[in-house]
Amino acid sequence: MSTAPLSMRRHIVFFGRTNSGKSSLFNAVLGQQAAIVSEKRGTTTDPVVKAMELIPFGPVALADTAGTGDFSDIGSLRMKKSYDMLDRADVAVYCADPDDFSEEEYKKAAGLFDKRKIRHLLVFTKADITDGKTRRELCRAYPEALFVSSSDQAAVDDLKAVLNGILSGMEEEKPILSGLLSGGAHVVMCIPIDSAAPKGRLILPQVQLIRECLDLGMTCSCATPDQLGLLIKNCEKVDLVVTDSQAFGQVAGIVPEDIKLTSFSMLLAAQKGDIKAMIDGAKRIDFLRDNSRVLIAEACTHNKTHEDIGTVKIPALIRKRTGKNPGFDFCAGHDFPDDLSRYHLVIHCGGCMITKREMNSRIMRCVEQGVPITNYGVALAQLSGAGDRCFEVFDA
Numbered sequence: 117m118s119t120a121p122l123s124m125r126r127h128i129v130f131f132g133r134t135n136s137g138k139s140s141l142f143n144a145v146l147g148q149q150a151a152i153v154s155e156k157r158g159t160t161t162d163p164v165v166k167a168m169e170l171i172p173f174g175p176v177a178l179a180d181t182a183g184t185g186d187f188s189d190i191g192s193l194r195m196k197k198s199y200d201m202l203d204r205a206d207v208a209v210y211c212a213d214p215d216d217f218s219e220e221e222y223k224k225a226a227g228l229f230d231k232r233k234i235r236h237l238l239v240f241t242k243a244d245i246t247d248g249k250t251r252r253e254l255c256r257a258y259p260e261a262l263f264v265s266s267s268d269q270a271a272v273d274d275l276k277a278v279l280n281g282i283l284s285g286m287e288e289e290k291p292i293l294s295g296l297l298s299g300g301a302h303v304v305m306c307i308p309i310d311s312a313a314p315k316g317r318l319i320l321p322q323v324q325l326i327r328e329c330l331d332l333g334m335t336c337s338c339a340t341p342d343q344l345g346l347l348i349k350n351c352e353k354v355d356l357v358v359t360d361s362q363a364f365g366q367v368a369g370i371v372p373e374d375i376k377l378t379s380f381s382m383l384l385a386a387q388k389g390d391i392k393a394m395i396d397g398a399k400r401i402d403f404l405r406d407n408s409r410v411l412i413a414e415a416c417t418h419n420k421t422h423e424d425i426g427t428v429k430i431p432a433l434i435r436k437r438t439g440k441n442p443g444f445d446f447c448a449g450h451d452f453p454d455d456l457s458r459y460h461l462v463i464h465c466g467g468c469m470i471t472k473r474e475m476n477s478r479i480m481r482c483v484e485q486g487v488p489i490t491n492y493g494v495a496l497a498q499l500s501g502a503g504d505r506c507f508e509v510f511d512a
């Protein structure tokens with residue numbers, strides 16, 4: 117099976133009322149009993165996410181959700197998690213039990229999918245026990261819907277074929293270097309090996325960029341900040357220097373002005389989201405005041421060191437640059453707040469562990485609530501004074 121991380125997989129989310137047959141269908145498509153199935157309403161509590169190879173499309177992630185329609189205290193919390201899962205959904209499979217179908221609920225969900233530009237399909241489950249009259253009526257009302265019994269392999273295969281068709285028609289994620297360089301270019305990567313670097317390995321964006329250079333017929337070299345000057349001097353040509361954001365201050369002084377400079381984080385921001393919004397957001401740092409509030413959001417959890425970029429370095433650099441003392445809140449993982457109204461700025465990590473869809477959902481949430489958003493790399497470029505030079509790379 118492909119080892120593609122979840123952040124690089126299209127997500128298919130099974131959504132619908134509790135006890136609508138979502139988990140059985142999820143297991144049938146997955147080909148294993150990953151989600152617990154029972155006749156009891158609300159058996160699925162937290163979303164279950166599993167990687168699979170959907171042949172012929174390729175690596176995907178399937179997500180089963182707790183379901184809607186349970187308005188008890190605990191049910192409402194589970195429903196929120198189900199709705200949160202839509203932040204990651206490229207395709208939503210709306211599962212409905214033909215004998216417990218609410219047209220109103222389905223239309224509400226379909227409206228939400230449309231608003232969030234999530235491709236969706238309606239699947240009536242439990243087709244093996246649905247009476248003929250109900251089926252005929254639903255067929256007439258929803259001619260595009262599928263009728264699937266999770267115990268009928270042919271029907272499950274039909275559903276997989278439809279999913280394959282939808283996914284194959286989607287635009288492919290553009291390469292990280294898209295529009296910036298072409299084959300034959302030489303990229304130099306500046307990678308600090310300090311206490312924050314994981315032992316014995318590179319991090320995902322660094323590995324991704326090396327692989328992409330090879331895929332696109334480019335050459336690449338790597339150096340620590342201390343060796344960077346020597347490396348550039350020894351290279352016949354350098355088309356782009358990509359640095360770890362935290363080394364911007366040092367690196368900007370080493371890289372000659374005629375060589376383009378950016379960071380891993382900025383490239384990821386351009387690939388995964390809206391780089392223009394991120395650059396505009398970084399420029400808002402200079403407007404922060406003592407009574408401003410900033411949310412620092414990370415898409416995964418990890419150990420914090422005394423030099424932690426999100427909780428220590430960025431707040432310190434903001435205080436130093438602005439001479440002000442704004443308040444900071446922090447969140448990590450999938451717990452990005454719904455209500456951002458108290459914030460004057462959101463500063464997000466590079467988001468290498470989440471999908472483009474989820475990153476864009478977060479950006480959209482900020483945009484809809486009028487809250488500027490930037491990311492670590494773009495903010496650090498601005499804070500180091502190298503902002504204008506690094507932003508130029510994305511002008512085209």
Ligand code: SF4
Nearest residue numbers: 416465466467468469
């Ligand atoms: S905090 Fe963000 S950028 Fe860092 S590893 Fe996690 S997802 Fe990637």
